[in-house]
Amino acid sequence: MTIILGLESSCDETAVALVREDGHVIAHKLATQETHHAPYGGVVPEIAARAHAEALMPLVDAVFREAEMTLADVDAIAATAGPGLIGGVMVGLVSGKALAHAADKPLIAINHLEGHALSPRLADQGLEFPYLLLLVSGGHCQLLRVEGVGQYCRLATTIDDAAGEAFDKTAKMLGLGYPGGPEVEKAARSGDPKAVPLPRPLLGSGEPHFSFAGLKSAVLRAQESGKYRAEDIAASFTQAVIDCLIDRTKLALESGGPVSALVVAGGVAANMGIRSALTDLAVRYDVPFVAPPLWLCTDNGAMIAWAGMERFRLGLIDGMDVAARPRWPLDPDAEKVRGAGVKA
Numbered sequence: 001m002t003i004i005l006g007l008e009s010s011c012d013e014t015a016v017a018l019v020r021e022d023g024h025v026i027a028h029k030l031a032t033q034e035t036h037h038a039p040y041g042g043v044v045p046e047i048a049a050r051a052h053a054e055a056l057m058p059l060v061d062a063v064f065r066e067a068e069m070t071l072a073d074v075d076a077i078a079a080t081a082g083p084g085l086i087g088g089v090m091v092g093l094v095s096g097k098a099l100a101h102a103a104d105k106p107l108i109a110i111n112h113l114e115g116h117a118l119s120p121r122l123a124d125q126g127l128e129f130p131y132l133l134l135l136v137s138g139g140h141c142q143l144l145r146v147e148g149v150g151q152y153c154r155l156a157t158t159i160d161d162a163a164g165e166a167f168d169k170t171a172k173m174l175g176l177g178y179p180g181g182p183e184v185e186k187a188a189r190s191g192d193p194k195a196v197p198l199p200r201p202l203l204g205s206g207e208p209h210f211s212f213a214g215l216k217s218a219v220l221r222a223q224e225s226g227k228y229r230a231e232d233i234a235a236s237f238t239q240a241v242i243d244c245l246i247d248r249t250k251l252a253l254e255s256g257g258p259v260s261a262l263v264v265a266g267g268v269a270a271n272m273g274i275r276s277a278l279t280d281l282a283v284r285y286d287v288p289f290v291a292p293p294l295w296l297c298t299d300n301g302a303m304i305a306w307a308g309m310e311r312f313r314l315g316l317i318d319g320m321d322v323a324a325r326p327r328w329p330l331d332p333d334a335e336k337v338r339g340a341g342v343k344a
C-alpha cells in the first residue's frame, strides 16, 4: 500500500505525518509554537520560521521512529508549498525537497488549503465529489464546491476578515489570550449569547460572501462600553458568527448545485457551536454532514500527507524547481471580490 510522508509549516504549527493509502494515519507529530507567539498576541513570521527550522527534522525522526519505518519505506514526500508565511513555507518545502532528493522519491507540493479541503476524505473514505466545503481558518473563510482533486469552484469568500481572524482578534480585545478561537469558545460556555446586541454582516444578502470586520468593530465597542462581561461578549460574538456562517452556507446549498455532502474544514471547524449548527442545517437540507475529527481540523501533517496521496494516485508530482507561494488561491478563476484580494 502507498505510504506518503507529509510536512506542514505554513503558519504556527510544525507537523509531520505518515499516512497510508487506506486512510490509516500510521504516525503523526506536531510541535505548536503557541508559547513562542503568545507574548505578542499573534504569529510573528521570523520567530515562526526559525521555530519550524528547529522543530521539523526532529519531528520527521520521531514519526519514523514511532512507525518503525525509514525514508526508504515511503512512496513520496508531500510538503506544503503555500499559501502561508513564506519563511515557514520555505523551511517545509526545502526540507521536503532535501528528503526527496536524498531518498530518490517523488516530491508533491501541496496547497495548504487543498490539505484542509481534502482532509474530510481522509476521515471518511466514502465521501464522494462533489461536496460543498465550508473552509473556515485563521486566514480564510470560503465556500467551495469541491469537484475533484485540484478542481475547486469558489462560491463565496470573505470581503474583509476571515472567521478565525475574527475569533483571534475578539480574544485579544477581551484579554483572553492566544490562540484566540479555543479561548473564546471556553469563555462563551459561561456566557449568554443574547446578552450583547451585535451585527450579522451580510445576513440575508443575495450576494454570497462573508464579512466580519463590522462584527469585530462592534465587539470592540461593546468591550469599551464596560457594560458587558467578557463571557457574554464571547458568547454573543460566537452566536453572531454562527448565524453568518449558517446563513451563507444555506444560500450556497440552495444555489450552488447538487452535492453529496456538506463538509466543514479548517481550524474554526473545531468550534462545537459551529459544528452543531452545521449539523442542524444539513439535517434541514437532507444532506449528510461530514466534519473531520478535531485534530484534523486545525493544521496538521496528516492532511498534507493525504492531499499528497490523492495527487500521487493521479500521477500529479512536482519537479524540484517548484516554488514556495505566499498566496495560492484554490480557485484561480474565481472573480475578485471587493476588498478580498489579500485573502484569496
Ligand code: KG4
Binding pocket: 011, 136, 137, 138, 139, 140, 163, 164, 165, 167, 168, 179, 180, 181, 182, 185, 266, 267, 268, 269, 270, 271, 272, 297, 298, 299
Ligand atoms: O486551520 P488553522 O489551524 O490555521 C490556518 O490555516 O489558519 O486555523 C486556525 C484558526 C485560528 O484563527 C484559531 O483561532 C481558530 O482556527 N480556531 C478556532 C477554534 N480552534 C481554532 N476558532 C473557534 N473555535 C475554536 N475552538
Ligand code: ZN
Binding pocket: 112, 116, 137, 138, 266, 267, 298, 299
Ligand atoms: Zn490551516
